[in-house]
Amino acid sequence: xxxxxxxxxxxxxxxxxxxxxxxxxxxxxxxxxxxxxxxxxxxxxxxxxxxxxxxxxxxxxxxxxxxxxxxxxxxxxxxxxxxxxxxxxxxxxxxxxxxxxxxxxxxxxxxxxxxxxxxxxxxxxxxxxxxxxxxxxxxxxxxxxxxxxxxxxxxxxxxxxxxxxxxxxxxxxxxxxxxxxxxxxxxxxxxxxxxxxxxxxxxxxxxxxxxxxxxxxxxxxxxxxxxxxxxxxxxxxxxxxxxxxxxxxxxxxxxxxxxxxxxxxxxxxxxxxxxxxxxxxxxxxxxxxxxxxxxxxxxxxxxxxxxxxxxxxxxxxxxxxxxxxxxxxxxxxxxxxxxxxxxxxxxxxxxxxxxxxxxxxxxxxxxxxxxxxxxxxxxxxxxxxxxxxxxxxxxxxxxxxxxxxxxxxxxxxxxxxxxxxxxxxxxxxxxxxxxxxxxxxxxxxxxxxxxxxxxxxxxxxxxxxxxxxxxxxxxxxxxxxxxxxxxxxxxxxxxxxxxxxxxxxxxxxxxxxxxxxxxxxxxxxxxxxxxxxxxxxxxxxxxxxxxxxxxxxxxxxxxxxxxxxxxxxxxxxxxxxxxxxxxxxxxxxxxxxxxxxxxxxxxxxxxxxxxxxxxxxxxxxxxxxxxxxxxxxxxxxxxxxxxxxxxxxxxxxxxxxxxxxxxxxxxxxxxxxxxxxxxxxxxxxxxxxxxxxxxxxxxxxxxxxxxxxxxxxxxxxxxxxxxxxxxxxxxxxxxxxxxxxxxxxxxxxxxxxxxxxxxxxxxxxxxxxxxxxxxxxxxxxxxxxxxxxxxxxxxxxxxxxx
Amino acid sequence: xxxxxxxxxxxxxxxxxxxxxxxxxxxxxxxxxxxxxxxxxxxxxxxxxxxxxxxxxxxxxxxxxxxxxxxxxxxxxxxxxxxxxxxxxxxxxxxxxxxxxxxxxxxxxxxxxxxxxxxxxxxxxxxxxxxxxxxxxxxxxxxxxxxxxxxxxxxxx
Ligand code: FES
Ligand code: FES
Numbered sequence: 039x040x041x042x043x044x045x046x047x048x049x050x051x052x053x054x055x056x057x058x059x060x061x062x063x064x065x066x067x068x069x070x071x072x073x074x075x076x077x078x079x080x081x082x083x084x085x086x087x088x089x090x091x092x093x094x095x096x097x098x099x100x101x102x103x104x105x106x107x108x109x110x111x112x113x114x115x116x117x118x119x120x121x122x123x124x125x126x127x128x129x130x131x132x133x134x135x136x137x138x139x140x141x142x143x144x145x146x147x148x149x150x151x152x153x154x155x156x157x158x159x160x161x162x163x164x165x166x167x168x169x170x171x172x173x174x175x176x177x178x179x180x181x182x183x184x185x186x187x188x189x190x191x192x193x194x195x196x197x198x199x200x201x202x203x204x205x206x207x208x209x210x211x212x213x214x215x216x217x218x219x220x221x222x223x224x225x226x227x228x229x230x231x232x233x234x235x236x237x238x239x240x241x242x243x244x245x246x247x248x249x250x251x252x253x254x255x256x257x258x259x260x261x262x263x264x265x266x267x268x269x270x271x272x273x274x275x276x277x278x279x280x281x282x283x284x285x286x287x288x289x290x291x292x293x294x295x296x297x298x299x300x301x302x303x304x305x306x307x308x309x310x311x312x313x314x315x316x317x318x319x320x321x322x323x324x325x326x327x328x329x330x331x332x333x334x335x336x337x338x339x340x341x342x343x344x345x346x347x348x349x350x351x352x353x354x355x356x357x358x359x360x361x362x363x364x365x366x367x368x369x370x371x372x373x374x375x376x377x378x379x380x381x382x383x384x385x386x387x388x389x390x391x392x393x394x395x396x397x398x399x400x401x402x403x404x405x406x407x408x409x410x411x412x413x414x415x416x417x418x419x420x421x422x423x424x425x426x427x428x429x430x431x432x433x434x435x436x437x438x439x440x441x442x443x444x445x446x447x448x449x450x451x452x453x454x455x456x457x458x459x460x461x462x463x464x465x466x467x468x469x470x471x472x473x474x475x476x477x478x479x480x481x482x483x484x485x486x487x488x489x490x491x492x493x494x495x496x497x498x499x500x501x502x503x504x505x506x507x508x509x510x511x512x513x514x515x516x517x518x519x520x521x522x523x524x525x526x527x528x529x530x531x532x533x534x535x536x537x538x539x540x541x542x543x544x545x546x547x548x549x550x551x552x553x554x555x556x557x558x559x560x561x562x563x564x565x566x567x568x569x570x571x572x573x574x575x576x577x578x579x580x581x582x583x584x585x586x587x588x589x590x591x592x593x594x595x596x597x598x599x600x601x602x603x604x605x606x607x608x609x610x611x612x613x614x615x616x617x618x619x620x621x622x623x624x625x626x627x628x629x630x631x632x633x634x635x636x637x638x639x640x641x642x643x644x645x646x647x648x649x650x651x652x653x654x655x656x657x658x659x660x661x662x663x664x665x666x667x668x669x670x671x672x673x674x675x676x677x678x679x680x681x682x683x684x685x686x687x688x689x690x691x692x693x694x695x696x697x698x699x700x701x702x703x704x705x706x707x708x709x710x711x712x713x714x715x716x717x718x719x720x721x722x723x724x725x726x727x728x729x730x731x732x733x734x735x736x737x738x739x740x741x742x743x744x745x746x747x748x749x750x751x752x753x754x755x756x757x758x759x760x761x762x763x764x765x766x767x768x769x770x771x772x773x774x775x776x777x778x779x780x781x782x783x784x785x786x787x788x789x790x791x792x793x794x795x796x797x798x799x800x801x802x803x804x805x806x807x808x809x810x811x812x813x814x815x816x817x818x819x820x821x822x823x824x825x826x827x828x829x830x831x832x833x834x835x836x837x838x839x840x
Numbered sequence: 841x842x843x844x845x846x847x848x849x850x851x852x853x854x855x856x857x858x859x860x861x862x863x864x865x866x867x868x869x870x871x872x873x874x875x876x877x878x879x880x881x882x883x884x885x886x887x888x889x890x891x892x893x894x895x896x897x898x899x900x901x902x903x904x905x906x907x908x909x910x911x912x913x914x915x916x917x918x919x920x921x922x923x924x925x926x927x928x929x930x931x932x933x934x935x936x937x938x939x940x941x942x943x944x945x946x947x948x949x950x951x952x953x954x955x956x957x958x959x960x961x962x963x964x965x966x967x968x969x970x971x972x973x974x975x976x977x978x979x980x981x982x983x984x985x986x987x988x989x990x991x992x993x994x995x996x997x
Pocket of ligand 1: 883889902
């Protein structure tokens with residue numbers, strides 16, 4: 039269109055609109071190629087032999103028959119890879135286990151063959167002799183005096199502990215006890231706060247095993263080029279950090295490792311760590327000198343994926359008659375499983391909820407993470423916060439009841455406000471917590487229903503209705519778990535005014551591509567379709583610390599905006615030069631450079647861009663980076679900030695409890711989230727709804743049954759995900775607290791929606807029945823028993839270091 | 841020795857002749873032999889619906905069928921739905937309503953939804969939810985999927 043024909047263009051914003059996901063058409067047509075769909079010419083297919091014992095010494099491994107099978111290229115055991123480096127957060131295991139297996143998922147051998155079937159057949163030919171060791175089936179057994187050690191120190195010929203150089207990794211040096219990690223935190227004077235309390239409650243809560251159940255199973259392809267450079271097609275959520283680690287395992291320069299991330303069939307935190315299968319696949323590719331692809335079966339996915347950490351948690355809380363919280367004291371015991379992954383560090387996030395979700399003058403928190411012979415726990419959406427919130431929000435209701443105060447009023451009285459600095463030193467610059475509480479309560483008619491349900495508890499009929507509320511606090515502005523929390527952007531403008539956005543931030547289905555495009559288009563006045571996002575190749579994209587901690591919109595968003603603003607300044611300066619005006623008078627709208635005040639179009643952007651490309655000083659590639667704003671890092675005592683911004687939410691859950699069968703139906707969830715600002719309304723709703731239903735599964739149906747180290751239900755039939763007919767009605771609303779540092783005011787929200795559901799469900803079941811249940815999940819059997827007083831309260835002797 | 845069998849069937853409107861091992865699974869044949877990867881493996885046990893296809897109009901979990909079961913049948917996969925204007929509208933509805941996140945369940949969902957649309961053109965949300973009961977999604981919480989299918993029913997009420 040000619041500028042002359044173009045009517046004035048009014049300012050229009052994309053922020054808060056319902057923007058369709060850029061990758062959705064491909065996905066809905068079945069054209070997207072996930073790792074499972076990829077074929078690299080010449081590739082072999084790999085399988086892993088896992089332990090058939092929970093805890094045992096390996097006496098011998100015989101792979102000769104497997105090696106002899108036609109179609110088998112490589113069979114590897116620990117003996118074939120003499121220089122294995124330990125992996126994991128605590129460097130406590132080797133990818134291939136040679137001397138000892140510590141859980142049923144342990145990797146003993148691996149095969150690369152012409153087909154999956156041949157690899158599978160080869161595994162059956164491998165003979166392993168074991169010598170069984172005593173099993174540590176739960177965390178309480180792990181800390182008993184004299185408990186067998188999961189990682190004993192190696193002995194020398196005389197049976198004495200070997201002397202090893204300091205800093206030898208746990209995988210080689212072992213551990214003198216079964217304690218993988220400890221966290222101790224305190225603020226305020228607990229004894230005095232307890233003395234000043236009118237009411238004190240103490241309970242133990244028990245949280246169970248669940249796992250991510252990404253619909254796309256795990257997979258990886260590894261290949262080396264002729265010069266020994268490694269190329270990996272990987273589903274990792276943290277490509278840049280993994281590059282370095284893979285290089286370390288191979289003893290090569292990290293610059294020789296390139297990671298390409300095909301679209302991912304679900305992440306939810308499961309792909310934050312390096313897992314043995316990835317390293318083993320690299321070993322196979324190196325040995326076979328061929329590309330090797332390894333993809334799990336669903337059963338394997340259940341057996342060998344990380345879990346959410348099971349926790350035993352004792353909480354002691356107090357308040358005054360007027361409803362002021364006085365203190366919280368917490369002792370927890372976490373089942374780490376046999377090895378240490380990110381799950382071990384979830385207490386770090388739990389601590390923030392205990393110390394800072396409400397104003398608590400004194401908080402004392404002790405966590406012990408112990409080794410057992412169970413599957414090992416990783417990071418999972420919410421990162422410990424579901425467990426902490428489950429306990430805290432039940433106690434909020436219990437304290438309120440004890441002092442005869444409405445649970446909502448009690449929460450409002452202790453809720454944080456903007457500007458507050460908590461006992462832990464977290465600074466809440468933007469905080470819509472109270473508005474979340476009142477909005478969710480009003481929209482769900484919480485007060486009236488809460489009172490009615492209590493009055494109706496003894497009415498006739500087996501089905502009782504209940505309503506419960508819970509709140510949450512989570513990082514929403516990145517998370518300083520690494521020394522830095524940065525992300526880079528490269529933005530390229532072409533001669534047709536199309537944008538290529540090259541970002542370090544990965545897309546894992548959550549919609550980051552779309553939201554980043556939206557933020558760029560908001561600056562440049564272009565339609566979303568004008569942006570191509572490149573985000574999945576470490577050889578191309580700038581550095582980023584990965585998709586986790588609800589950080590992408592905030593960190594990568596700010597970085598993308600920075601690049602777009604540079605581009606805009608450059609474009610406007612060029613237009614101003616051409617048209618002899620001041621660039622401050624110009625704006626970009628609807629694909630045109632316009633006069634800001636009148637909206638009169640000056641020149642089509644595409645035309646201007648062509649002109650600029652043919653001039654000799656165009657330089658239409660912008661680069662930026664964004665690091666979290668300067669703020670005080672936490673000190674060794676965990677005091678200080680962990681994020682540039684915090685997300686808040688209150689969720690109200692309504693249930694129907696059939697007291698005859700124990701079946702709990704979740705009928706409605708009313709959630710109000712402080713998201714800073716709504717960017718893509720469609721994507722945001724989708725994330726929240728998905729998170730709510732994931733929380734529903736955690737509360738009601740999902741349970742990975744681990745019995746004496748054996749996972750009993752490694753399939754979808756018995757591990758019950760929520761299905762479509764079971765979902766609650768959902769009323770989701772947003773509070774826009776306009777965070778000063780957030781991209782367009784937004785904060786991260788990816789993890790938030792799952793966090794409160796189980797806690798609110800517990801409060802709702804109590805509201806319906808007068809029975810409080812301290813352990814998850816609320817399966818029909820568990821509820822049926824609890825209603826009949828047949829469930830012993832969880833109990834353990836809070837453990838303190840000797 | 842593996843027994844082989846010649847089979848002939850219609851795949852997305854095109855006649856096909858394939859020689860397969862009699863033990864070969866239909867999902868593996870579609871993905872690995874024919875090269876249509878839109879149909880997904882989610883469990884291999886009939887529990888997730890990621891592998892849903894249409895067989896003589898009905899929906900089936902292809903992971904539970906043998907390849908030889910295709911003999912003489914009319915098979916439509918997600919790729920074949922491209923030829924069906926009704927299914928086209930359905931796909932657009934998925935995009936428009938935000939029913940796609942990681943997208944791994946989506947092909948199976950769309951195929952299953954196309955069957956709901958054919959058999960229950962007036963389906964309400966409850967009927968749609970029941971119709972999608974066998975299809976698992978870990979990302980969306982199903983709501984937007986149900987919204988999408990509902991909007992496509994009755995040509996978008
Ligand atoms: S792969 Fe067929 S139902 Fe899951
Ligand atoms: S969109 Fe990810 S499983 Fe459905």
